[in-house]
Amino acid sequence: MRKQALLTLSGVSKRYGTVQANQAIDLEVKSGSIHAILGENGAGKSTLMKLIYGVEHPDDGSIAWNGAPVQLSRPSDAQALGIGMVFQHFSLFETLSVVQNVSLMVPGRPAEIATKIGDLGRKFGLVVDPDAMVHTLSVGERQRVEIIRCLLLNPKLLILDEPTSVLPPQSVKLLFETLRKLQAEGTAILFISHKLEEIRALCDEATVLRDGKVTGRVDPRAHSARDLAQMMIGRDMPHLAVSNSAQPGEVRLRLHNLSHPRATQFGTTLTDVNLDLRAGQVIGIAGISGNGQQELAALISGELRARKPEMVQIMGQAVGRRGPMHRRALGFTFVPEERLGRGAVPEMSLADNSLLTAHGQGMLRGGFIKRRVEQSFTRRCMEDFDVRTSGPDAEAGALSGGNLQKFILGREIMLAPDVMLVSQPTWGVDIGAATAIRRRLIEMRDNGAAILVISEELEELFEICDILHVLHEGRLSTGLPAADTTAEEVGAYMIGARL
Amino acid sequence: MSAVEFLLAGTLAAALPLLLAALGEMVVEKTGLLNLGLEGMMAVGAAIAFICVYHTGAHVLGFMAAAIVSAILAMVFAFLVILVKANQVAAGLAIGVLGLGLSALFGKTYESLTISGLPEYGLPLLSHIPLIGPTLLTQDIVVWLAVIGTIALWYVLNKTKLGLIITAVGENAEAARAIGYPVAVIRCAAVAFGGTMCGLAGAYASTVYTPLWADGMIAGRGWIALALVVFGTWQTGRVAFGALLFGILSLGELTAQAIGVAIPSQVLSSLPYLVTILMLVVISRHQFRASKRL
Numbered sequence: 001m002r003k004q005a006l007l008t009l010s011g012v013s014k015r016y017g018t019v020q021a022n023q024a025i026d027l028e029v030k031s032g033s034i035h036a037i038l039g040e041n042g043a044g045k046s047t048l049m050k051l052i053y054g055v056e057h058p059d060d061g062s063i064a065w066n067g068a069p070v071q072l073s074r075p076s077d078a079q080a081l082g083i084g085m086v087f088q089h090f091s092l093f094e095t096l097s098v099v100q101n102v103s104l105m106v107p108g109r110p111a112e113i114a115t116k117i118g119d120l121g122r123k124f125g126l127v128v129d130p131d132a133m134v135h136t137l138s139v140g141e142r143q144r145v146e147i148i149r150c151l152l153l154n155p156k157l158l159i160l161d162e163p164t165s166v167l168p169p170q171s172v173k174l175l176f177e178t179l180r181k182l183q184a185e186g187t188a189i190l191f192i193s194h195k196l197e198e199i200r201a202l203c204d205e206a207t208v209l210r211d212g213k214v215t216g217r218v219d220p221r222a223h224s225a226r227d228l229a230q231m232m233i234g235r236d237m238p239h240l241a242v243s244n245s246a247q248p249g250e251v252r253l254r255l256h257n258l259s260h261p262r263a264t265q266f267g268t269t270l271t272d273v274n275l276d277l278r279a280g281q282v283i284g285i286a287g288i289s290g291n292g293q294q295e296l297a298a299l300i301s302g303e304l305r306a307r308k309p310e311m312v313q314i315m316g317q318a319v320g321r322r323g324p325m326h327r328r329a330l331g332f333t334f335v336p337e338e339r340l341g342r343g344a345v346p347e348m349s350l351a352d353n354s355l356l357t358a359h360g361q362g363m364l365r366g367g368f369i370k371r372r373v374e375q376s377f378t379r380r381c382m383e384d385f386d387v388r389t390s391g392p393d394a395e396a397g398a399l400s401g402g403n404l405q406k407f408i409l410g411r412e413i414m415l416a417p418d419v420m421l422v423s424q425p426t427w428g429v430d431i432g433a434a435t436a437i438r439r440r441l442i443e444m445r446d447n448g449a450a451i452l453v454i455s456e457e458l459e460e461l462f463e464i465c466d467i468l469h470v471l472h473e474g475r476l477s478t479g480l481p482a483a484d485t486t487a488e489e490v491g492a493y494m495i496g497a498r499l
Numbered sequence: 500m501s502a503v504e505f506l507l508a509g510t511l512a513a514a515l516p517l518l519l520a521a522l523g524e525m526v527v528e529k530t531g532l533l534n535l536g537l538e539g540m541m542a543v544g545a546a547i548a549f550i551c552v553y554h555t556g557a558h559v560l561g562f563m564a565a566a567i568v569s570a571i572l573a574m575v576f577a578f579l580v581i582l583v584k585a586n587q588v589a590a591g592l593a594i595g596v597l598g599l600g601l602s603a604l605f606g607k608t609y610e611s612l613t614i615s616g617l618p619e620y621g622l623p624l625l626s627h628i629p630l631i632g633p634t635l636l637t638q639d640i641v642v643w644l645a646v647i648g649t650i651a652l653w654y655v656l657n658k659t660k661l662g663l664i665i666t667a668v669g670e671n672a673e674a675a676r677a678i679g680y681p682v683a684v685i686r687c688a689a690v691a692f693g694g695t696m697c698g699l700a701g702a703y704a705s706t707v708y709t710p711l712w713a714d715g716m717i718a719g720r721g722w723i724a725l726a727l728v729v730f731g732t733w734q735t736g737r738v739a740f741g742a743l744l745f746g747i748l749s750l751g752e753l754t755a756q757a758i759g760v761a762i763p764s765q766v767l768s769s770l771p772y773l774v775t776i777l778m779l780v781v782i783s784r785h786q787f788r789a790s791k792r793l
Contacts (some may be wrong), residue, residue, distance in 0.1 A: 091674030
């Protein structure tokens with residue numbers, strides 16, 4: 001029996017400036033199926049979803065709903081057809097309650113809506129307090145609110161954009177159960193992801209994108225993760241062999257009973273964080289964003305001053321009250337999670353961006369910039385770290401995420417740091433570049449550097465770290481040797497089930 | 500008339516221009532914009548209203564004309580900021596300066612001319628209460644309408660879906676757009692509302708409160724209204740309270756002069772502005788402490 005095609009895209013193309021984000025995409029989504037859109041960052045998944053949801057408009061091609069061509073000029077057009085979307089970075093309003101958030105999309109009186117939220121929650125395992133303010137909810141709960149908000153409009157097609165990227169492993173299981181129940185009710189689901197195992201576990205159809213083009217249409221259950229990866233990145237999945245036999249050396253970074261009150265209502269208070277990072281060691285800090293990662297990174301880098309000097313010690317010196325320059329002079333470097341605006345100045349050339357942290361490498365004489373040194377440093381960084389762009393004079397903002405990250409990381413590594421803090425090293429970076437970055441970090445460790453990595457990607461942490469800590473609600477767990485722990489154990493810490 | 504009676508009788512009227520302009524700006528800021536052109540929009544409204552009333556004698560026409568012209572000026576701001584995506588601080592200041600200039604231009608030939616104000620009405624029964632009856636509870640029609648309007652605005656912002664939408668747009672415009680709200684249209688409407696309110700505020704100042712035309716008669720009230728929005732933490736009730744407080748302060752100056760307190764009048768007339776600065780300091784200190792305590 002052939003299921004009816006609910007949504008059909010034929011030859012859909014979309015171009016942004018010189019970038020062909022989507023090229024002649026054909027896609028067919030059937031009622032009651034969970035259809036995966038698989039692709040790396042930058043493969044055009046998000047653009048495609050925006051076209052379907054009416055946020056963007058295709059340059060070419062047509063979209064049909066139940067066989068009839070439709071014109072989607074704005075999101076409300078898509079909603080009217082029965083298309084619901086759960087965004088990767090949620091479209092919720094933090095200062096409003098759950099009911100208020102839902103009532104912005106769903107007609108009805110608040111009391112009725114609260115009842116509906118409760119009913120739906122019980123039916124699909126989406127439990128959430130209707131009167132809670134959104135800013136008090138965990139990421140998983142926020143996602144539930146967003147899904148509930150879509151479901152109350154009785155969608156025939158539900159789009160989820162990278163829904164698992166922000167969830168701990170336990171919540172992913174719950175989400176999958178919910179999605180299967182929805183599928184059983186006849187709802188079609190478009191599931192966007194770059195995580196192969198999840199897609200194989202959940203989806204019955206998959207469309208693979210690479211560089212804006214469809215490179216495969218398969219039943220993911222019938223293919224191995226390796227096959228899917230090959231379709232996704234066009235070559236074999238790169239491998240990273242890691243082993244650390246060396247004994248760690250002296251303590252390079254010590255956090256001693258580090259407590260810090262939150263700065264705003266939406267910040268996180270850090271409580272008694274203790275950590276010893278030694279030479280020749282990579283320590284990873286896992287946890288869901290918003291549990292104090294930003295505060296911790298700012299306190300270590302010196303952007304925030306700790307309340308007492310001894311709370312942060314670098315190379316044996318109490319530097320808690322010192323600024324970033326002082327800490328860098330001791331041999332510390334820092335790669336922040338925001339590439340544009342903090343890691344690099346978008347409007348400045350790469351060469352000038354080098355100057356920002358590498359000015360101590362002979363780039364200055366009497367306050368004047370020695371352009372030749374600046375240029376050669378930048379050129380060396382670009383060669384060593386495979387930064388693909390026109391040259392040292394290219395604007396930082398014009399580089400792709402992966403290339404810019406390689407540049408920033410390269411710049412900091414070239415300073416030969418004794419201690420390094422890297423925040424979200426491979427966010428939005430394609431698999432090839434991510435592997436290269438991880439390999440570099442391992443190399444540095446083998447050369448005796450001490451590295452602290454803050455990341456949301458558990459797999460990445462397991463790949464490169466010797467010891468894992470988990471940050472949950474501003475408290476840091478004890479160190480778990482990466483070789484002896486499991487994703488489930490770390491996940492339990494991430495949601496506060498273990499302390 | 501004692502000083503107390505004088506204050507009771509005059510506070511609401513003195514506060515009214517501040518109240519209207521601040522409430523208008525509050526709605527604008529709730530949608531996530533900041534229009535710094537209050538002073539200019541009030542000044543244009545004041546000039547247009549005065550000219551209208553001078554020639555026709557009808558206050559209704561004066562208020563309507565002022566509302567329309569100030570709203571048009573506000574739409575210039577909306578066009579610059581929402582459509583052309585200009586910097587809103589620069590655009591707001593430009594609108595303010597433009598408004599002041601237009602006001603001086605229109606009002607040039609009317610300098611020092613006077614018109615008649617509006618009669619005052621006592622509330623039935625209540626106006627027989629001693630002391631407050633003939634003073635606080637006897638006001639002109641615009642004051643009574645403004646009281647009703649303030650309550651209505653509170654209701655709309657806090658109890659209706661429209662209020663929810665305005666808050667949502669201001670908090671996260673990206674999300675509001677994603678779930679299908681026409682953010683630009685909502686913001687345009689808010690800016691137009693803000694302009695209208697400034698026009699009415701200016702009209703009241705020039706045709707009722709002091710029915711006499713003098714260039715620069717708004718005298719910084721637009722800036723005070725702007726500070727009031729922050730002072731009132733974007734809540735209707737608190738903004739209204741702040742406006743009353745400044746109404747009393749501005750009268751206190753006159754009272755003190757009448758009683759003959761030996762303070763230079765310049766000090767007294769700078770009082771509302773000094774208090775504005777003081778309040779902003781106190782508020783931000785309070786927020787700073789609150790964040791340290793957490």
